[in-house]
Amino acid sequence: MVKEVNSQELSQILSNDKGRVVVDFYSTECPPCEALAPLLIELESLYSNDFSVYKINRQDNRELALELNVRSSPTLLFFDKSHEAGTRLSGTITVQQLIGAVVDAFQVEARTLIVPDAHENIWDVLILGAGPAGLAAAVYTARAGKKTLVLKGKAKSHLELAHLVENYPGLPPLSGKELLQNMETQAQGFGATIEMGDALDLTFGHDMKLVTTRTNVYKAKTIILAMGKGQHQQTIENEERLIGLGVSYCATCDGAFYRGKKVVVYGNDEEAMDDALMLKQLDCDVSFVSYCKSTQCSETLHESAKKKGIVYYPDARVTSLSGQATLESITIETEAGTKTLEAEAVFIIQSVPSKSLLRKTGINVESKDCIAIDKELRTNLPGIFAAGDITCGGLQVAVAVGEGVSSALSALKYLRQNS
Template identity: 30%
Template sequence: MKKYDLIVIGAGPAGMTSALYASRADLSVLLLDRGVYGGQMNNTSAIENYPGFESILGPDLSKKMYKSATKFDAEYAYGTVQSVDNNGKIKIVHTDNGDFETGAIIIATGSKNKELGVPGEKEYSGRGVSYCAVCDGAFFKNKRVVVVGGGDSAIQESIYLSQLASEVIVIHRRDQLRAQKILQEQAFKNDKIKFVWNSNVKEILGDQMKVTGVKVLNNKTNQEHVIDASGVFIYVGNLPMTEQFKDLSITDEKGWIKANDQMETKIPGIFAAGDVREKQLRQIVTSTGDGGIAGQNAFSYLQTLK
């Protein structure tokens, strides 16, 4: 069983920053992720609120962070974590690629897109239903698409899609957006973006091969109507990716990890950073802040074991 001082689970902005700080402190660090580094940054078209960049593509920022994260010899490996054993000073991380021993763990697994849970969503996933405009937007060039949601992600990706699609219809269950004002202003000025307010998607329609539209219910008038569309992009919130840590009893009732402002969970030596935490603001900049604190405090904790 390979041993490390610290294992960072998740290679998004929080995980990569944690690895940077811990490896700079001369810890042996394993940065472990089930996919490519960068997390949801790779699904983001343009990042305009990260200090130092007027605008940068999500995948480009991911590459820059990864270069920093591994500069001081932190190792990177693919692996899906299945469970964690807490044996006091020694912790075992079980993955589909074997087990690893460590003195401390930083959980930075982030969150995933929440599903609508309506008929047609699963049936047409990958055939018109998407949760990533950057990944799938090119398939809908010069076609009408629907975006469901009213937060930052929904509006940011609507703006991106407007460069490809003939028309973008934003469906939101309220009568005003939750997105940042600057994003709202950009969307309202965009002639290709239209809004359907006070409405919920009740069903995603298709011809058995691909999406053809959505059935929408106005929650004020209780009237239904159909919007023809070739694609449906869903941005209605996030769910924590913490199922593999449930036996540690460090999550709240919704699955978010409970950690204090030092990124400490109730288990000594297990820290949490980034979007996986129970907190209000989930942004790249807050994730990197969490990661720096977690990496430094993991180092301090390990010093107490000597």
């Protein structure tokens, strides 16, 4: 079992220890931390003769965390004879990264870490995206009797935006919405589960894949990436550079790091306002920048903000972010003109750009953010497939459906060969 320690105990361990130590700075209500916890238990038993693993709550031991320059959770540090060794890991940490880091820090041999069979739900196929690619895949995997979950993100499927589709073979012209609804009903008819939720973090181990949303950590044997091209694009100046340095897409994951600080929530719905209220409870000085134009939604959000002392900027856009090492301020454009808000964090409550989501997974992404696939729709990682616009195939419904089906057949083959 990974032992929990406090600042004092950890300082003692680090000053006395002549051996090797891994320290996990974690936070509560942090899905990537929850995903990492079972991996660390396995790591500790796999290398019990080589090093010890400790965990420490970052929120409760803030001073030590700052002293060690730990600014996000989870962060893993490696110490050899009291000196930091190797390279720190943070955020969503894959099994490969974990083993690579201990090999690097402690010169131990690489071993196979098997993620424990969780007692809860394990999906045979987890599909990210409920557009034509994801739904076509779900029809095939669910019909083949495989436990299938489709996660439907906040961003609309591009098909939903198509006023009239005239070129889908075998069907008379119909609206994109209607076509999508038919696919959804068909997939559910074969037993697929469709849940609302944006993937915020991905951890791809060989045997188990973890997908973290705002409210859940899902476990799956195979994953089909079908997130399309419609999600939030990084259009804010310096957004990409400051990810993890003040830019976050998950207030539940990262909010606690900014307790008592000036923060901005950028969103346009009740979920974003919920995050703002949660940050307020952490004593943050919260501003809410809403790009919602409708009077009705502005009024509801404004009402909630007013009640809780949140500064509200309606019909505004964040245009740029400033700060060298970390975020210092954000610039917004409102009807009244341009304004600069001091902030240590901005929580962008929209779909996570696929590029950021995939960055740490080791998936090969080609130019224009297209996932690289082979003829069987396999990515470079075992058990991970991709289909639809995200592969930059033909950017057409029929192509997305075809790729969805091929990826499902490959996922089924993978399950046959690996179970």
